[in-house]
Amino acid sequence: MPDDAHRSAAVSTRRMTFAQGLLEAQAIALEQDPSVYLMGLGAPDPKGIFGTTSGLLQRFGPERVQDMPLSENAMTGVAVGSAITGMRPILTHQRVDFALVAMEQMVNQAAKWFFMFGGQVPVPLTIRMIVGRGWGQGPQHSQSLQAWFAHVPGLKVVMPATPADAKGLLLSAIEDDNPVICLEHRWLYGLADEVPEGPYRVPLGKARLMHGGGGKAEVTLVGLSYMSLEALRAAEILAEQGIEAEVIDLRSVRPLDEATILDSVARTGRLVVADTAHVRFGAGAEVVSLVVEQAFDKLKAAPVRIGLPDFPTPTSKALSDSYYPRAPHLVAAALKLLGRPVDPELFAVPEGRNLDQPDSSFTGPF
Amino acid sequence: MPDDAHRSAAVSTRRMTFAQGLLEAQAIALEQDPSVYLMGLGAPDPKGIFGTTSGLLQRFGPERVQDMPLSENAMTGVAVGSAITGMRPILTHQRVDFALVAMEQMVNQAAKWFFMFGGQVPVPLTIRMIVGRGWGQGPQHSQSLQAWFAHVPGLKVVMPATPADAKGLLLSAIEDDNPVICLEHRWLYGLADEVPEGPYRVPLGKARLMHGGGGKAEVTLVGLSYMSLEALRAAEILAEQGIEAEVIDLRSVRPLDEATILDSVARTGRLVVADTAHVRFGAGAEVVSLVVEQAFDKLKAAPVRIGLPDFPTPTSKALSDSYYPRAPHLVAAALKLLGRPVDPELFAVPEGRNLDQPDSSFTGPF
Amino acid sequence: MTSASAASAGSAAALANGPDPELLWRLYRLMLYVRLVEEKIVALYPEQQMRCPVHLSIGQEAPAAGVAAALRPGDQAMSGHRSHGHYLAMDADLDGMFAEIYGKAPGCARGRGGSMHLIDRAKGFLGAVPIVGSTIPIAAGAAFTSKLRGDGKVTVIYLGDGAAETGVFHETLNFAALKKLPLLFVCENNLYSVYSPMEVRQPLGRPIAGIARAHGVATWEGDGNDAVAVWQMASEAVEACRAGHGPAFLELATYRWREHCGPNFDNDIGYRTVEEYETWRARDPLARHKALLQDRLGADDAAFAALEGELQARIDAAVAKAKAAAFPVDTLSPEDCYA
Amino acid sequence: MTSASAASAGSAAALANGPDPELLWRLYRLMLYVRLVEEKIVALYPEQQMRCPVHLSIGQEAPAAGVAAALRPGDQAMSGHRSHGHYLAMDADLDGMFAEIYGKAPGCARGRGGSMHLIDRAKGFLGAVPIVGSTIPIAAGAAFTSKLRGDGKVTVIYLGDGAAETGVFHETLNFAALKKLPLLFVCENNLYSVYSPMEVRQPLGRPIAGIARAHGVATWEGDGNDAVAVWQMASEAVEACRAGHGPAFLELATYRWREHCGPNFDNDIGYRTVEEYETWRARDPLARHKALLQDRLGADDAAFAALEGELQARIDAAVAKAKAAAFPVDTLSPEDCYA
Numbered sequence A, B: 001m002p003d004d005a006h007r008s009a010a011v012s013t014r015r016m017t018f019a020q021g022l023l024e025a026q027a028i029a030l031e032q033d034p035s036v037y038l039m040g041l042g043a044p045d046p047k048g049i050f051g052t053t054s055g056l057l058q059r060f061g062p063e064r065v066q067d068m069p070l071s072e073n074a075m076t077g078v079a080v081g082s083a084i085t086g087m088r089p090i091l092t093h094q095r096v097d098f099a100l101v102a103m104e105q106m107v108n109q110a111a112k113w114f115f116m117f118g119g120q121v122p123v124p125l126t127i128r129m130i131v132g133r134g135w136g137q138g139p140q141h142s143q144s145l146q147a148w149f150a151h152v153p154g155l156k157v158v159m160p161a162t163p164a165d166a167k168g169l170l171l172s173a174i175e176d177d178n179p180v181i182c183l184e185h186r187w188l189y190g191l192a193d194e195v196p197e198g199p200y201r202v203p204l205g206k207a208r209l210m211h212g213g214g215g216k217a218e219v220t221l222v223g224l225s226y227m228s229l230e231a232l233r234a235a236e237i238l239a240e241q242g243i244e245a246e247v248i249d250l251r252s253v254r255p256l257d258e259a260t261i262l263d264s265v266a267r268t269g270r271l272v273v274a275d276t277a278h279v280r281f282g283a284g285a286e287v288v289s290l291v292v293e294q295a296f297d298k299l300k301a302a303p304v305r306i307g308l309p310d311f312p313t314p315t316s317k318a319l320s321d322s323y324y325p326r327a328p329h330l331v332a333a334a335l336k337l338l339g340r341p342v343d344p345e346l347f348a349v350p351e352g353r354n355l356d357q358p359d360s361s362f363t364g365p366f
Numbered sequence C, D: 001m002t003s004a005s006a007a008s009a010g011s012a013a014a015l016a017n018g019p020d021p022e023l024l025w026r027l028y029r030l031m032l033y034v035r036l037v038e039e040k041i042v043a044l045y046p047e048q049q050m051r052c053p054v055h056l057s058i059g060q061e062a063p064a065a066g067v068a069a070a071l072r073p074g075d076q077a078m079s080g081h082r083s084h085g086h087y088l089a090m091d092a093d094l095d096g097m098f099a100e101i102y103g104k105a106p107g108c109a110r111g112r113g114g115s116m117h118l119i120d121r122a123k124g125f126l127g128a129v130p131i132v133g134s135t136i137p138i139a140a141g142a143a144f145t146s147k148l149r150g151d152g153k154v155t156v157i158y159l160g161d162g163a164a165e166t167g168v169f170h171e172t173l174n175f176a177a178l179k180k181l182p183l184l185f186v187c188e189n190n191l192y193s194v195y196s197p198m199e200v201r202q203p204l205g206r207p208i209a210g211i212a213r214a215h216g217v218a219t220w221e222g223d224g225n226d227a228v229a230v231w232q233m234a235s236e237a238v239e240a241c242r243a244g245h246g247p248a249f250l251e252l253a254t255y256r257w258r259e260h261c262g263p264n265f266d267n268d269i270g271y272r273t274v275e276e277y278e279t280w281r282a283r284d285p286l287a288r289h290k291a292l293l294q295d296r297l298g299a300d301d302a303a304f305a306a307l308e309g310e311l312q313a314r315i316d317a318a319v320a321k322a323k324a325a326a327f328p329v330d331t332l333s334p335e336d337c338y339a
């Protein structure tokens, strides 16, 4: 993609996981700027927040890579306070569900500080939080609150979906002079892909056209975070049926890349948005509203939102298997938009595939 | 309105303020059910939360009308704990901005308790919170977070706009066996109107067609909370220009009354939604998405959202006057939808009218 | 507005004279029961049929047993992520627990919660949730109901040393002291919050109990691996709560043997030393209490074997039931989150 | 990772010998300045041109003065809703404050914040916000920066008795003690949180300072209406912070004369007695300190009049400037909330 520096041919890449991409971004930031420090429950521990901080303690020492008390609210405030006095903290909350106790600091303070004091004081703060399903984590360990953060002017919100973007977006977030919320889907950590060497930035506020764009596409699939991968799978299935889809990985929820979405819908006239959160009052509503407001006459059919049903996440596999939407749901939505029949076989689960694991290497207890 | 018991002819009414309506609902609830109690910072104090709890201490005693420590998070938990053991608390946070410290208890616990424990334990809890602008309150004392609460399955969310609904909706909320968030706009408290005597309920989840519905209307104006009154004013201005509008006061944000909205849009084909919150990722996006998904072919033009711009609330009157949308903005939106010209005179402010007060009786320092 | 009701004469006598044989056996039985249930989880977890996190309390059984033995029927308890022992010691439904961990329909939370969401209201176990600190004010709310109603119940809230770092803990201490709630805080200080030792989280040399004391709360500090000592402290504390003297606080030193979450040992990963682990292993609350029963009551191997056999049979039956039980039917709807 | 740097010899000497005349005058000047600024707000507020809430600290001037006098240039302070005195005592910009309250363009927050959002970073006043408790951890973050950088700065966080009920206060005490931050907590206990007296919010008979002590924080308790006493305590505390001994905590007894928010008296509405008010009125920190200057230094009326005249002129000029200043231009855009 032209907007992504790291896709340029000159840079060599290696395969690494999403978690390693995050790790590399943080190592680069710690290396290049002495005001960067990292703080989070367990950040220096042997598991290193699912491998995203592993080895950083050893490399940068205990002042730059800090554990913290189980006091998410105060520690978010401490991060704000150190950010307005010259540091550049990276704070990690291991689940957005835990960070609910820290909303006040994020929303009243971090987001508004620069504005409410007359534009004098930047808050260069990155807050990493894990969203989405883990392994049987249920109602209080799997929420996805991007719509909340995106509703708050003053924050920036990113949701990388690939290892390369994980590295490039996180580095941009850390270098940005504003509070950036980085929401990382638990199921992405183990995912491996090509990642360029060295420092590079993926710009905040830019979506990525992941697939298609040749001009014959009949439907635009917009994904957030993990759902971008399901959208990609959906596009493959649609292609088998002779339907071309454009897939956009939103990447940034705030600011929202209106142009990339509108351009695609202008080409296809049809929109499916797939979110990792509850549909109702979710981020998909903003995408739909934006498209309707700006491209009403380009729409050939009503846009469709895909996401979680309107009740909390159940833990039992028997209940969660049908709770989470996946590629077939996007395919079915696209087919309906095109007035094509949907084969129920589409939803069949292959032998040996467990729907509560991203792949078979992913096991409990986390 | 047929769905509102209190509009039936048999019941006598008196004029009272929105605050008095809330007060009456709580007095009735305390009177009729010994498990109801009231708790909030200053609930028993001489100002009685802007008059909404005045006299209740004297009438019901200090066990039923309690002050509390400045510990919003714990006190919300205490309310949850007493609700699951047989009490029916009414908790008040004087501003939704303060309640940001209590999100964890509201969202992880209150909202999910019934579901996550298998439907065994109801949580009959009402949480009243003030939203919207006061008097020069600025960035941290005037937020409107209905979109957040509405995104959370397990909560119900109401936003009364009239004194009669304040009473009837709050009584329904208190009697409901689920956590209900009652968001009260600061500018409504002093508003007076007819309110029926005695106990009556306005159903949760029902919008109200406030104006129009005769069949010739060309546009639907949906308002939330205080913006419903601006919508009503907008309808009057439109009427002067020969345009009939239907005005819907949403009243409940969750559950959302889809039928009332869809019916009206089916008649008019045009929609303007006016919210008290930031437009981006706001409740209006859900209303627009709902209408687009369910009534795409009824729409004659793209729906329009009206609300706060995408930056925090400034305090200075010089900045806030243009920050808050009002009736003329709705009128202009409707005219544009109808392809009619907008006279800039529409936005002129009458001599002596201060835009930072709902009326001249409203003064500082709160 | 008082819940005062004198502690029963029996318990006062027991307090004076130390535990009687029946109580000593009860403490052992409770601890063994918790241990065996969790060892069963250890054995079965690798089958990957328990598809949710599990936080085992092996090595920490004494607090649950000693505290539960100091309560009377009608009393209540709540807990957090590491709640198996607290739940089981209240005599809460074992079948419901295993079914819940297996995600089955008869689970105590109908499969919606998993191991971190145990509940059995009939037995006074009002619920456990895995957001650290969150049940602390909720338990205070339950105690507040008791205070308002004068129903004489005492509510226990179990928490860890990590939970003592949450703001809501402090807020609840203040409120409980203010309202003189019949609330017993039981803090199991096992030295770690996940893999983080005390010294990266709390200033050294100040007890957690001292914070409670500063709020005007009566406190006890002691050996959390000694069931009799726990029972003794808890009995005094519960009596004080029930007498209307306000909340009480126990800080109990103990140690988790296995990994923070999951069935394995994790001394190899480096966050704690094998020496430290071995020291605490040597303080096994069960072995210690078994010796007491042998010494003081002359309990013989047959008695222990009989007890273990009985409990094991009960556990095996519960597991078999859970495995055989149906999964919940997949017809949840938005209505399911509203009463 | 240390910020240790010895307190200046001068301040150590002053501590030993008690305040010198210059310091005594400085304390009076600071208090009078704060008093006169707020009395000016009282006089002008009814014009309805200050269109935002105001929380006056009349009667509570001694903590701001005594603490500020114990600091040295480069030190920092933060506060909450009742921050005028704390801001002014740091010698922060008076013009900017009045302009802010009038919502004018040269306001210290460009009119975006109003009276509850004062800031003057050049003078070390890092900001005040009206969410009770929220600046406590933010100030700790500023102190954390000092610790990490070893810049020798001390940061003061002012809070009320109500703020001591927030969870984040407890969390911050723990963190500050853990990291030995150069952070001075100054708790102005004025007995009320809005109209709510202590007895509906906190258990009676336990000092707030006791909670800080339980966290291992060094504490001082004293008369918050005695500027010299405050200065004395603050000087010791600041010295301890600067020496790297970790955070310190002052609990200062004081009293707000006027209504919680706004310019008026409100003893008529019934939340406190006129007797109580009169008792505290008699402990006027200014009158008391004036008597000290008269007694100890033989200060005469002319000296007081000259000081008052000078300050009043400065205040009048600031008000005139603020009234004459332009309103901010109404072209804010979403870009204005990003750096």
Ligand SMILES: Cc1ncc(C[n+]2csc(CCOP(=O)(O)OP(=O)(O)O)c2C)c(N)n1
Pocket: A041, A070, A072, A094, A098, A101, C081, C082, C130, C131, C132, C133, C159, C160, C161, C162, C163, C164, C190, C192, C193, C194, C260
């Ligand atoms: C608010 C919150 N923050 C973080 C977590 C992640 N977490 C789960 S258990 C735990 C450790 C708690 O330690 P402690 O209270 O001592 O209990 P223990 O595990 O030692 O029994 C943490 C940090 C959480 N569940 N909730």
Ligand SMILES: Cc1ncc(C[n+]2csc(CCOP(=O)(O)OP(=O)(O)O)c2C)c(N)n1
Pocket: B041, B070, B072, B094, B098, B101, D081, D082, D130, D131, D132, D133, D159, D160, D161, D162, D163, D164, D190, D192, D193, D194, D260
């Ligand atoms: C989190 C939060 N809760 C409630 C309020 C409303 N409020 C503003 S000031 C105040 C009283 C604070 O009392 P205290 O800390 O003693 O300060 P004082 O006003 O006495 O100076 C309250 C409750 C708030 N601003 N923030």
Ligand SMILES: [Mg+2]
Pocket: C160, C161, C162, C188, C189, C190, C191, C192, C193, C194
């Ligand atoms: Mg622990």
Ligand SMILES: [Mg+2]
Pocket: D160, D161, D162, D188, D189, D190, D191, D192, D193, D194
């Ligand atoms: Mg106070």
